[in-house]
Amino acid sequence: MVDISKKEKIINAAVQVFQEKGIEKTKVSDIVKLAGIAQGTFYLYFPSKLSVMPAIAEVMVKKFMVEVKNEVDESDSISTQLSQIVNAIFRVTKNYREVLALIYAGLSTDDNLKNWETIYDAFYSWMSDFLTTAKLNGKIRSSVHPERTSKLMIAFIEAAAEQIYLYDAVNEEEERMQKSELIMFLEHALGIQN
Amino acid sequence: MVDISKKEKIINAAVQVFQEKGIEKTKVSDIVKLAGIAQGTFYLYFPSKLSVMPAIAEVMVKKFMVEVKNEVDESDSISTQLSQIVNAIFRVTKNYREVLALIYAGLSTDDNLKNWETIYDAFYSWMSDFLTTAKLNGKIRSSVHPERTSKLMIAFIEAAAEQIYLYDAVNEEEERMQKSELIMFLEHALGIQN
Amino acid sequence: MVDISKKEKIINAAVQVFQEKGIEKTKVSDIVKLAGIAQGTFYLYFPSKLSVMPAIAEVMVKKFMVEVKNEVDESDSISTQLSQIVNAIFRVTKNYREVLALIYAGLSTDDNLKNWETIYDAFYSWMSDFLTTAKLNGKIRSSVHPERTSKLMIAFIEAAAEQIYLYDAVNEEEERMQKSELIMFLEHALGIQN
Amino acid sequence: MVDISKKEKIINAAVQVFQEKGIEKTKVSDIVKLAGIAQGTFYLYFPSKLSVMPAIAEVMVKKFMVEVKNEVDESDSISTQLSQIVNAIFRVTKNYREVLALIYAGLSTDDNLKNWETIYDAFYSWMSDFLTTAKLNGKIRSSVHPERTSKLMIAFIEAAAEQIYLYDAVNEEEERMQKSELIMFLEHALGIQN
DNA sequence: CATGAATGAGCATTCATTCAT
DNA sequence: CATGAATGAATGCTCATTCAT
Numbered sequence: 013m014v015d016i017s018k019k020e021k022i023i024n025a026a027v028q029v030f031q032e033k034g035i036e037k038t039k040v041s042d043i044v045k046l047a048g049i050a051q052g053t054f055y056l057y058f059p060s061k062l063s064v065m066p067a068i069a070e071v072m073v074k075k076f077m078v079e080v081k082n083e084v085d086e087s088d089s090i091s092t093q094l095s096q097i098v099n100a101i102f103r104v105t106k107n108y109r110e111v112l113a114l115i116y117a118g119l120s121t122d123d124n125l126k127n128w129e130t131i132y133d134a135f136y137s138w139m140s141d142f143l144t145t146a147k148l149n150g151k152i153r154s155s156v157h158p159e160r161t162s163k164l165m166i167a168f169i170e171a172a173a174e175q176i177y178l179y180d181a182v183n184e185e186e187e188r189m190q191k192s193e194l195i196m197f198l199e200h201a202l203g204i205q206n
Numbered sequence: 207m208v209d210i211s212k213k214e215k216i217i218n219a220a221v222q223v224f225q226e227k228g229i230e231k232t233k234v235s236d237i238v239k240l241a242g243i244a245q246g247t248f249y250l251y252f253p254s255k256l257s258v259m260p261a262i263a264e265v266m267v268k269k270f271m272v273e274v275k276n277e278v279d280e281s282d283s284i285s286t287q288l289s290q291i292v293n294a295i296f297r298v299t300k301n302y303r304e305v306l307a308l309i310y311a312g313l314s315t316d317d318n319l320k321n322w323e324t325i326y327d328a329f330y331s332w333m334s335d336f337l338t339t340a341k342l343n344g345k346i347r348s349s350v351h352p353e354r355t356s357k358l359m360i361a362f363i364e365a366a367a368e369q370i371y372l373y374d375a376v377n378e379e380e381e382r383m384q385k386s387e388l389i390m391f392l393e394h395a396l397g398i399q400n
Numbered sequence: 401m402v403d404i405s406k407k408e409k410i411i412n413a414a415v416q417v418f419q420e421k422g423i424e425k426t427k428v429s430d431i432v433k434l435a436g437i438a439q440g441t442f443y444l445y446f447p448s449k450l451s452v453m454p455a456i457a458e459v460m461v462k463k464f465m466v467e468v469k470n471e472v473d474e475s476d477s478i479s480t481q482l483s484q485i486v487n488a489i490f491r492v493t494k495n496y497r498e499v500l501a502l503i504y505a506g507l508s509t510d511d512n513l514k515n516w517e518t519i520y521d522a523f524y525s526w527m528s529d530f531l532t533t534a535k536l537n538g539k540i541r542s543s544v545h546p547e548r549t550s551k552l553m554i555a556f557i558e559a560a561a562e563q564i565y566l567y568d569a570v571n572e573e574e575e576r577m578q579k580s581e582l583i584m585f586l587e588h589a590l591g592i593q594n
Numbered sequence: 595m596v597d598i599s600k601k602e603k604i605i606n607a608a609v610q611v612f613q614e615k616g617i618e619k620t621k622v623s624d625i626v627k628l629a630g631i632a633q634g635t636f637y638l639y640f641p642s643k644l645s646v647m648p649a650i651a652e653v654m655v656k657k658f659m660v661e662v663k664n665e666v667d668e669s670d671s672i673s674t675q676l677s678q679i680v681n682a683i684f685r686v687t688k689n690y691r692e693v694l695a696l697i698y699a700g701l702s703t704d705d706n707l708k709n710w711e712t713i714y715d716a717f718y719s720w721m722s723d724f725l726t727t728a729k730l731n732g733k734i735r736s737s738v739h740p741e742r743t744s745k746l747m748i749a750f751i752e753a754a755a756e757q758i759y760l761y762d763a764v765n766e767e768e769e770r771m772q773k774s775e776l777i778m779f780l781e782h783a784l785g786i787q788n
Numbered sequence: 789c790a791t792g793a794a795t796g797a798g799c800a801t802t803c804a805t806t807c808a809t
Numbered sequence: 810c811a812t813g814a815a816t817g818a819a820t821g822c823t824c825a826t827t828c829a830t
Contacts, residue, residue: 018790031228040825050791052827061825116310153394160387164366171365172358200347201395210816234800244816247792326798405813428804438812440806449804504698541782548775552754559753560746581742588735589783598795622821632795773813 019057021047023071026064069115069131075104077135084142089118090151090204093142095195098169102191106175112170113178136162146202153203165198215241216329219263220258263272263309263325268299271329278336284345284398287336289389292363296385297368306364309374329354339394348396358390407445409435411459414452417500432476440519451591457503465523473553478539478592481530483583487555490579493561501566524550534590541591545559601639603629605653609644613692651697651713658686659717666724672733674785675724677777680751684773692753695760711721718744728784730746747780 016024025047040061044051058064079100084093105112139162164202168200171195176187210218219241223232233257238248250259273294278287299306333356340346366388370381404412413435417426428449432439443457467488472481493500527550534540560582564575598606606631622643626633640646661682666675686693706763721744728734754776758769 039823051793051825052791055826056789102352113310116307134792155390157387160384161391163369163384164362164388167365168358168362171361172248175357177362187260190354190357193351196349197355197395199356200397201391203394215829233798245800245818246812246816370806427802439804439814440812441810443805444810501698501735505696543778545775548772549779551757551772552776552779554751555757557745557749559749563745563749578742578745582746583741584737585743585746585783590778590784591782622820633797633821634795634823635793638793643821 014036014062018049018053021049022057022132023064023067027068027071027108027111030068030114031108034110034115037152038158038180041173045140052136057125058170066130067113072104072108072111073131073135075108077138080135080138090146091199094198094202094204097142098191098195098198102176105170106177109174109177112174135166141168143202156202161202168198169194170203212241212243212247213261215243216248216251217258217261221262221265221302221305224262224308225302227276228304229308232322259309260325262305266302266305267325267329269302270295271332273298274329274332275375284340284395288392290397291333292385292389292392295360295363296370297365299364300371303368303371306368311330326360329360333360337396345399350396355396362392363388404438405436406441407455409444410438410442410540411452411455415456415459415496415499418456418502419496423502439541453503454519456499460492460499460503461498461519461523463496464489465526467492468523468526479587482586482590482592485527485530486579486583486586489554489557490561490564493558494565497565500562513517520554523554527554529591539593544590549590556586557582598627600631600635601649602638604630604639605649609650609653609690609693609761612634612650612696613690615693617696617708622741642749649720650671650693654686654690654693654697655717657711658683659692659720661686662717663720672728673781676780676784676786678720680777680780683748683751684755684758687752688759691756691759694756714748717748721748733787738784743784750780 022043025043026038029042029046033042040054041051043064044054047054058067080097083100085096086093088096101198136159140158143152143156143158143161143165147156147158149152171189176190216237219237222233223236223240227236232255234248235245237258238245243249252261271301274291277294280287281289282290330353334352337346337352337355337359341348341350341352366384369372370384402479410431413431416424417434421430425516428442429439432442432451433441446455469490471484473484474481476484524547528546531540531544531546531553533550535542535546560578564578581584599610607625608620611624611628615624622636625642626636629636640649662679665682667678668675670671670678689785718741722740725734725738725740726744727739728762729736729740749788754772758772
């Protein structure tokens with residue numbers, strides 16, 4: 013039986029409440045109620061309401077990575093793997109659109125954090141490795157700079173997903189078409205040779 | 207002499223104050239003080255503090271368009287024009303990074319607006335026209351779907367700019383390199399033939 | 401064609417709005433909207449929001465008197481006339497319960513008015529005359545002091561009506577019984593001899 | 595030593611402040627200052643400013659009952675006891691005229707309460723018992739319906755007291771005379787036989 | 789470590805009133 | 810007389826944070 017620490021309970025509850033209520037309307041009292049702990053206990057683990065944000069961001073980045081790693085099959089073609097990456101990122105964005113918006117906002121709201129980069133580091137590394145391998149295998153154009161391009165790609169795919177799920181109220185057909193266009197766009201950008 | 211309406215005064219003041227203080231810390235009293243009007247007057251034009259957001263968003267989109275239109279020289283090569291577009295978007299993002307972050311957040315914070323698309327429409331149209339022309343002239347790959355790609359490109363370039371100016375604290379050298387990588391990425395994505 | 405002065409329009413509108421919204425929630429803007437005049441016009445006729453109260457009170461007292469005078473038939477027995485008085489007062493109280501509550505409260509809320517007595521004077525006089533006549537005709541006990549008793553009776557009947565319509569949510573049967581008890585109570589109090 | 599709960603402190607303070615300032619001019623900050631607690635604490639016990647009203651009403655009804663019970667001597671004649679009841683009610687009304695006016699108004703102002711009856715129940719019961727006993731002893735007319743008449747009497751005596759203390763600015767002589775008239779009125783109404 | 793009652797600074801919003809037209 | 814846009818003082822209520830137990 014897995015013992016969930018109070019800190020984790022708080023983070024999980026925070027993700028859920030933020031997801032449902034948005035940043036302004038979420039009260040610490042909501043979070044602790046859902047976490048099943050006392051109001052004061054929150055402050056034993058986090059110095060302030062906003063300081064949960066980085067922890068949430070970390071959780072979200074982990075979700076992205078877990079999904080991507082689960083979805084991507086290295087034995088498939090690069091083109092297919094690219095689709096798999098896009099699908100994974102789209103899926104997480106769809107499910108956690110609100111929290112993601114909050115993170116993007118919350119981090120700038122809160123002063124104490126420019127850890128963004130640090131938080132994303134593992135994801136950037138993974139993507140960078142992916143690109144490096146592909147490049148070594150001659151599957152993508154040789155001029156790709158894996159590190160820089162990894163950041164661009166993640167930013168791009170997430171932005172495309174947000175565009176669809178956050179601001180548009182698109183139908184499934186349109187969603188599918190837009191995703192196709194994105195993948196084609198990426199294939200050309202990376203100069204994929206299957 | 208141009209007569210600035212009270213509403214415009216409020217919007218301009220709001221852009222400035224939000225830019226300086228962030229969303230949580232901005233008080234309506236700050237905005238009206240800067241706008242030179244009474245507190246109550248604010249509520250004659252906007253029903254709530256957050257409801258200025260869409261108006262601000264519109265202003266920001268206009269800023270993007272003005273900069274892009276000023277910067278892009280249609281007599282230049284497509285490749286050059288692409289750089290010009292990127293430069294313009296980066297410049298606005300750099301100058302208004304805070305407000306932009308607020309908008310991305312604020313719109314989801316505030317319930318009353320999913321007008322995002324509407325607000326961006328003009329920009330999307332411009333970009334779509336740009337791609338259509340380029341496509342007709344055989345300057346970019348023929349498989350590009352101008353409308354869909356226009357949305358992707360704007361989302362992408364903005365996301366790349368935010369990544370640099372919002373979350374990173376990059377040096378100029380790194381900024382320059384990242385921008386180059388982005389342009390190269392875009393050139394391949396669009397299949398540019400100069 | 402009768403020309404209703406703006407002042408009367410305001411008073412009528414105020415009665416209606418107060419009736420519907422209660423004293424706290426009634427805004428001057430509601431009153432003027434219903435009266436069909438401009439906000440500022442209100443202040444040409446009344447120095448403040450609360451200062452309409454006495455005018456409203458006057459209107460209400462007039463309503464009481466009109467109803468009582470219409471209902472009471474001097475050719476009927478004293479006992480019957482008493483019932484008629486009670487019925488009239490009950491009817492007005494039922495229809496204007498909210499405004500009446502407001503008046504009772506509003507007058508004490510507002511400092512500038514202890515005109516209560518003055519406003520009720522005409523009603524007291526009528527009742528006093530009624531009692532005087534009855535007394536001269538030997539229809540009621542001779543120890544009744546018409547002036548003092550007139551005030552008591554009006555206060556009493558109104559209080560009884562309020563008790564039913566303001567605070568109770570009585571059924572019609574109970575209402576009828578309570579009214580009977582009141583009339584019997586009054587008959588004995590006045591020592592009515594038919 | 596009796597420990598006064600925070601809730602009681604609030605109610606007591608509220609009675610006092612409302613008595614002094616009236617309903618509109620009373621600020622929550624006044625109440626908490628007098629109660630010696632923090633502003634926020636008020637809202638731990640009452641959801642809104644107006645919601646103290648019912649609690650105050652209860653306190654006032656208790657005051658009526660305490661005074662009446664203290665004053666009335668069952669070994670005295672019915673006539674004397676009636677005077678004692680009137681005196682007690684008049685005294686409380688005189689001392690708390692403002693709060694009483696507020697209650698009468700406040701209850702209708704505030705939506706959440708038609709508990710009026712419930713609040714008065716104990717007082718009605720006491721009076722009803724008083725009348726029942728008197729009736730059984732043949733001291734009052736046998737046609738009196740104790741329950742209904744108890745409500746009428748309380749409403750009546752209070753109304754008479756208010757008429758004097760709230761709206762009139764009577765001299766003591768007039769006050770005494772009006773009270774006599776009331777008692778005589780009641781004696782006849784009840785058909786008192788000493 | 790945990791609690792949750794108490795705190796009180798802080799702010800958005802309202803609305804009676806004014807006054808230039 | 811009439812207007813209604815503009816005013817800005819005034820206050821109820823919230824909620825992050827603390828601390829005695």
